[in-house]
Amino acid sequence: MQIPFHKPYITEDEINEVVDSLKKGWITMGYKTIEFENRFKEYIGSKNAVAVNSCTAGLHLALRAIGLKEGDEVIVPTITFVATAEVVNYFKAKPVLVDVEKDTHLIDVSKIEEKITPKTKAIIPVHYSGQPADMDEILEIAKKYNLFVIEDAAHSLPAWYKGRIVGIIGDITAFSFYATKTLATGEGGMVTTDNDEWADKIRILRLHGISKDAWKRYSKEGSWEYDVLDNGYKYNMTDINAALGLAQLKKLQWMWEKRIKIANTYNQTFKNYEELILYKVKDNRITSWHLYPLKLNLKVLRIDRNRFVEELKARGIGTSVHFIPLYRFSYYRNQGFTPGAYPNSEWVFQRVVSLPIFPGMKKEEIDYIIENIVDLVKKFKR
The missing domain is CATH 3.90.1150.10 (Aspartate Aminotransferase, domain 1)
Incomplete structure (x- = not known):
């Protein structure tokens, strides 16, 4: 018998959604992406959900949103995928590693404060294997030192902490829809936040810093004219990925x-x-x-x-x-x-x-x- 470590659960539902995108002729970011965002934020209960092409992109944009700068420090756990610390390095900032608990593999909150310095800007707790980290204690520390909390929820759809669903607890949350994840779009991610200003910034940054709704410029509602408001990235989701996400979200x-x-x-x-x-x-x-x-x-x-x-x-x-x-x-x-x-x-x-x-x-x-x-x-x- 051969049993793979993981196999995504793909049925005719996903196939039909993707074929629908192909037949409509809109395969980059478009209406299915926006629909996926709307369905996702309804599921999580967040004010905003912004679709991106990976959780890594989501974490990167979250750090841009809070204004991380060169020389700043961000606390991350030692046991996590490299992307959690990698995005901190993008800014020439410093990831500061904190040990984990033996039994949960979650960041050890008792060891966080000793790693905080005047340069510390944020904490990125990782909800290892899907179990939420000790968010109350982390938020209390963040409040004490005026830090931001960005949740790495790559594993945590769905998960709950003391009755609250992951995605509405910290300042910003980043989810992953990689092929092995609990909702799989091949590649993809989502950023949730109740901060409208941050959400708008992330929407603009995910598509080259182009003015809002620039993705519509080839539709009948759009225009060839647009402005570049910031130095952004090519981090948008496509409607093909979103089609998979819509089907997966239902199950x-x-x-x-x-x-x-x-x-x-x-x-x-x-x-x-x-x-x-x-x-x-x-x-x-x-x-x-x-x-x-x-x-x-x-x-x-x-x-x-x-x-x-x-x-x-x-x-x-x-x-x-x-x-x-x-x-x-x-x-x-x-x-x-x-x-x-x-x-x-x-x-x-x-x-x-x-x-x-x-x-x-x-x-x-x-x-x-x-x-x-x-x-x-x-x-x-x-």
């Missing part, structure tokens, strides 16, 4: 419930084995279960995480590791970041593996994964 609840069921099935078995450490979801959180991170108890195993991944691969089971901590990359090592400064992140990285958890998984595939993991930990138990 978002169903896909989420399928992932919950898979996670619960994994948990029910793996909790019985001391060789395995379950991922902790805090009582006041509801996670999207974008990822299912499982850790190995290396004290009782004769196998490390890398070997474990290879053994599963040999049995046809695709896995991944989320994530290689930022300080382990050459670029960040060259800036002086070292593993010894982040002991929790190192502990997590040496043990964690992400298992397949996607809506189209069949029962026999889930059972096969469980059977082989149990077999491996029994085989390599000390």
Whole structure:
């Protein structure tokens, strides 16, 4: 049996929406993109939703909106995809790394204040695997030091923190619709905020800094004339991507419930084995279960995480590791970041593996994964 780490759930609904765009002849940003934005902000409950071509673009534009400048500092967790820190570097600003909690892999709020300096401008909490970070504590720290909070919600559609949906909690939130995400448009992202001024700025910046509604210039409502208001980027979504998003949004609840069921099935078995450490979801959180991170108890195993991944691969089971901590990359090592400064992140990285958890998984595939993991930990138990 061959089971990929992830497979997007694509049906005739997505195909029909894309074909509709092709038949209408409007395939770049247009009416479907605007419709997707409207449907998304209704779902989240935010005043504004701005579609972009990636979460990376969304985070970049969010930092432009708050006025990040060269020499500023932005706090980010050590365990995240490189894009979270990368966008800070775009400004010649400095990402400041903070260690994570061992059990949740979320930024450790108890370690944030010691990293704040007069140059600190913002905090970017990452909702790892779909579980929201400790937002009340983060917002309290931000208020105390007059900082902005930009949520990296690449994993968190849908997710809730103390009854509030992710997307309306911080100052600005960026979502990802990459191929492996809980809503997949191939490439794509969305920025949500209740700040109209920031939203307007992001709309302008996503399309070369051209004046508002410039995308209409080839339609009957538009004009060939436009103005350039700012130095912008080519970050707009296309109607083909938005068509996929519209279809996916309609089944978002169903896909989420399928992932919950898979996670619960994994948990029910793996909790019985001391060789395995379950991922902790805090009582006041509801996670999207974008990822299912499982850790190995290396004290009782004769196998490390890398070997474990290879053994599963040999049995046809695709896995991944989320994530290689930022300080382990050459670029960040060259800036002086070292593993010894982040002991929790190192502990997590040496043990964690992400298992397949996607809506189209069949029962026999889930059972096969469980059977082989149990077999491996029994085989390599000390």
